[in-house]
Amino acid sequence: xxxxxxxxxxxxxxxxxxxxxxxxxxxxxxxxxxDVASIEGYLRNPSLVxxxxxxxxxxLLTVEPCRGHYLVAELERHFDVTVVTQNIDxxxxxxxxxxxxxxxxxxxxxxxxxxxxxxxxxxxxxAQHIDIHMGDKASDGSxxxxxxxxxxxxxxxxxRAAEEVAEADIFVIIGTSLNVYPAAGLIQYTSPSAxxxxxxxxxxxxxxxHRFHHIRKGASEGMEELMRILTKDEA
Ligand code: APR
Numbered sequence: 653x654x655x656x657x658x659x660x661x662x663x664x665x666x667x668x669x670x671x672x673x674x675x676x677x678x679x680x681x682x683x684x685x686x687d688v689a690s691i692e693g694y695l696r697n698p699s700l701v702x703x704x705x706x707x708x709x710x711x712l713l714t715v716e717p718c719r720g721h722y723l724v725a726e727l728e729r730h731f732d733v734t735v736v737t738q739n740i741d742x743x744x745x746x747x748x749x750x751x752x753x754x755x756x757x758x759x760x761x762x763x764x765x766x767x768x769x770x771x772x773x774x775x776x777x778x779a780q781h782i783d784i785h786m787g788d789k790a791s792d793g794s795x796x797x798x799x800x801x802x803x804x805x806x807x808x809x810x811x812r813a814a815e816e817v818a819e820a821d822i823f824v825i826i827g828t829s830l831n832v833y834p835a836a837g838l839i840q841y842t843s844p845s846a847x848x849x850x851x852x853x854x855x856x857x858x859x860x861x862h863r864f865h866h867i868r869k870g871a872s873e874g875m876e877e878l879m880r881i882l883t884k885d886e887a
Contacts, residue, residue, distance in 0.1 A: 656731040656882075657820035658724060659838055661738045663827020663852060664871050667718035668743055670711070674829050691804040698765075698795065699786045705798040706783045709759050712741050713779055720826070720851075720871030721747035723879055730883055731822070736813045738828060738835050740800055753809050753816070755835050761799035764790030769808050774799060810834045817841040824878065825864070826851040827871050849878055 662672035672678045687693045688704040725748035727733045735744050735752045740759040744752045762784050764773035773790045788796040801807055817823060818841045825848065830836040842848060848864040850856060851874030855866075865881075867874045 653730075653732045654821040655819055656727060656733045656822045656824060657816050658727075658733065658735045658824045658826060659737075659817075659828065659835070660724075660735060660744070660826045661828025661830075661835075664720060664724075664737070665715075665718070665739055665741055665743055666827065667720060667870055667872050668715045668741075670715060670741060670743075672827075674831065685803060689800075689802050691802045694797065694802060698797070702784050702786065702798065705759065705800065708740075709777065709782055712759055713782065715741075715743070717743040717747035718872050720875045721749070723872070723875035724826075725749045727879070727882070730886065734816045734820075736816060736835075736838065738832065753813050755801065755807055755809050755813060757798070757800035759798070759800070762788075762790075762796045763799040764792045764794050765797045766790075766792055766794035768797065768799070769806070807834055810838075813838055814841045818843065820846050822847055822849070822882070824849045824851065825856075826874065828852075828856075830856055849881075851875065851878060 666672050673680045688701055694701045721743050724735060724744060728750060733751065735749050737744055737752060737754055738756050740754065740757050742758065742760050760777050762775040762777055764770065767773050773792060775796065784796050784798065790796050817838045820842060823842045823846050850864045850866045851869060851871060853868055853870055867877050869877060
């Protein structure tokens, strides 16, 4: 089976009703990134940040995967698929994708403030345990925090993601403005023989990189078109 690696961003979940970050009306027009999505912001005002993610977690319970998520999962019938997502939602998993690498963490998990990347500290959150409160402790005794990779923190999964991209026969980018590194740099790991497909309704700034096939559509319609392209030989 050919190996397909998909890099998804906030645009993947836009049609599920979760706002993107940098489109008009996006999350970074309502909040300052440095206040709610940086390690400095968390250390400065942990309760503000904990509450910001409690709100986003509550919203996640009210939305569903979009058709695009389901089509990404359906690709697994034809290819060996790895999803590398910048999204902290669990919509790829809920749509049935079986191999998902979360570069920026997971909204439905919590961890230790002192040892955030120690797997033994992870706590799974769910509808019965949806909020984190000041005073909640991880097993190492430090304040429980969202299992999110904030600006200013390391991205532990980037090495694994880069290895996946380097082995991809086909690379697909869906719904990311490619503004944030190291995620945006994954494109540089593709082999010269791997076609690159971009699904995004808008142009994406790209420093002199022109060999991608741009499907200028939203995630769901774009994935419909990509499925036709990638499975036409099987018809
Ligand atoms: N379908 C597909 N793509 C879409 C759709 C849609 N319906 N709507 C918008 N887009 C595209 C936009 O054109 C844009 O290119 O999705 C992209 C969203 O870009 P951003 O809002 O910058 O989101 P993303 O690239 O995922 O941000 C990366 O920044 O703040 C951090 O950690 C946060 O993971 C996030 C990272």
